[in-house]
Amino acid sequence: xxxxxxxxAQAIVSEVRRRIxxxxxxxxxxIPDEAExxxxxxxxxxxxxxxxxxxxxxxxxxxxxxxxxxxxxNPARKATLTIPIVREQIEQAGMEYSHRxxxxxxxxxxxxxxxxxxxxxxxxxxxxxxxxxxxxRPFQVEDRWINPGAAPxxxxxxxxxxxxxxxxxxxxxxxxxxxxxxxxxxxxRDARLLETRQGSALLILQRTTFNDLGAIxxxxxAFHPGYTMIATx
Amino acid sequence: xxxxxxxxAQAIVSEVRRRIxxxxxxxxxxIPDEAExxxxxxxxxxxxxxxxxxxxxxxxxxxxxxxxxxxxxNPARKATLTIPIVREQIEQAGMEYSHRxxxxxxxxxxxxxxxxxxxxxxxxxxxxxxxxxxxxRPFQVEDRWINPGAAPxxxxxxxxxxxxxxxxxxxxxxxxxxxxxxxxxxxxRDARLLETRQGSALLILQRTTFNDLGAIxxxxxAFHPGYTMIATx
DNA sequence: TTCATCTCTATGTCTAAACTTATTTTGGCG
DNA sequence: CGCCAAAATAAGTTTAGACATAGAGATGAA
Numbered sequence: 001x002x003x004x005x006x007x008x009a010q011a012i013v014s015e016v017r018r019r020i021x022x023x024x025x026x027x028x029x030x031i032p033d034e035a036e037x038x039x040x041x042x043x044x045x046x047x048x049x050x051x052x053x054x055x056x057x058x059x060x061x062x063x064x065x066x067x068x069x070x071x072x073x074n075p076a077r078k079a080t081l082t083i084p085i086v087r088e089q090i091e092q093a094g095m096e097y098s099h100r101x102x103x104x105x106x107x108x109x110x111x112x113x114x115x116x117x118x119x120x121x122x123x124x125x126x127x128x129x130x131x132x133x134x135x136x137r138p139f140q141v142e143d144r145w146i147n148p149g150a151a152p153x154x155x156x157x158x159x160x161x162x163x164x165x166x167x168x169x170x171x172x173x174x175x176x177x178x179x180x181x182x183x184x185x186x187x188x189r190d191a192r193l194l195e196t197r198q199g200s201a202l203l204i205l206q207r208t209t210f211n212d213l214g215a216i217x218x219x220x221x222a223f224h225p226g227y228t229m230i231a232t233x
Numbered sequence: 234x235x236x237x238x239x240x241x242a243q244a245i246v247s248e249v250r251r252r253i254x255x256x257x258x259x260x261x262x263x264i265p266d267e268a269e270x271x272x273x274x275x276x277x278x279x280x281x282x283x284x285x286x287x288x289x290x291x292x293x294x295x296x297x298x299x300x301x302x303x304x305x306x307n308p309a310r311k312a313t314l315t316i317p318i319v320r321e322q323i324e325q326a327g328m329e330y331s332h333r334x335x336x337x338x339x340x341x342x343x344x345x346x347x348x349x350x351x352x353x354x355x356x357x358x359x360x361x362x363x364x365x366x367x368x369x370r371p372f373q374v375e376d377r378w379i380n381p382g383a384a385p386x387x388x389x390x391x392x393x394x395x396x397x398x399x400x401x402x403x404x405x406x407x408x409x410x411x412x413x414x415x416x417x418x419x420x421x422r423d424a425r426l427l428e429t430r431q432g433s434a435l436l437i438l439q440r441t442t443f444n445d446l447g448a449i450x451x452x453x454x455a456f457h458p459g460y461t462m463i464a465t466x
Numbered sequence: 467t468t469c470a471t472c473t474c475t476a477t478g479t480c481t482a483a484a485c486t487t488a489t490t491t492t493g494g495c496g
Numbered sequence: 497c498g499c500c501a502a503a504a505t506a507a508g509t510t511t512a513g514a515c516a517t518a519g520a521g522a523t524g525a526a
Binding site: 169 | 250251253254255256260293306307308309310311312313314315316317318321399402403406407408409410411412413414415416417418432433434435436437440444445456458459460461462463464465466
């Protein structure tokens, strides 16, 4: 093992990864079992197990009881995205954060959002439209529905003072979230709020979060044109 | 612990998550240390450790030596995306997969791509443009650069027969990948290849992969209008 | 042959105990 | 009072050993 690393398990991860990348172990090959690797690396089997589980999670290895561990043939590419908090993202870029609530009222749920939130169409929820600015330039517009059934107290909050996101995140941890990325041509309203021309391509993030009481909130975020979301693996 | 679950660690994960969601433990609170929880749940400390590490990875807990474990105040939202293999995605949708190579030649690297691949501008790489179809409708267009320096043998491959993605994935596992999502208005060429009108909003995925020899490939994928990429957490 | 059942094996999980290490707290010293 | 060193603490890691369990392969009956 040429790798030096903080932990033995990490060293094994690196070494196994190297063997795969260097094609000593090829796609589809069965690799030695945990007990053998434990002897080879001079560690306990539990340590090998931990390392191989990490690599399996990463998608490089396929592990099955009795069948052993194989190098994945067609590794599906996984990537972890971190959805930053708007305020933090803007402030990290050295700009001044501000936001403006365009509308806040109770409205009946449209069908599309109702489906996403698994709530009956027409149910009255809090509907919020907000623009977030970095300096004096619009950064993103959000169109949010909040379910007071799962987030009691939401009716009484003044979302001019605290952003809906921050209030929700602080008060209603969620169990599960659905997310979807897509691209849309800016509508007249999007364009006006983002101060861009109608039709420009916008990255859209649609996110719905749930706790044990049901859907907490569903939000559609439209980023300013040119915005790029980064992920690594 | 009301949760029944396959493993003790998973049961602890569920129970701790419940306590957080039910606000028995609030954002910022310090939770009992591993030893105490081990006693409470009647398991070994290593089992509690495993459970809490999972929750920390998920972003619900902050752990620091000596300082203890706290409920994260502003959990940054993480999501795991799986980038499917085009062929599999199309075939799963019950459509027939096909692809057409529009161009395959050696060309000097433009500056933008060179920066992404950490290669000198002007270096000659293999440049490939491909359209992937589901049935008779274009599904995505890819514009790919392949570095034979990190992927030897690429010059000799006929990418009409096997897609570049499949050939690369089968032969050159990577160590690291950069990914970026954005939205662009379809250029005249994009529009023609995707059989849509110029200017329609396209979801763009830009991905560059590296092995120990450097950048293997950098690809820009433009999805057909309306395409949505899903993630859950 | 084909199907059901048994056996065996490699991974999955857990434990108790020890040691390591980052970080906070404390307490002494100037 | 401020600074630094020492002590204490909670998480991080590893180990040897044990038992659980999925599932591939062997065996045998119909």
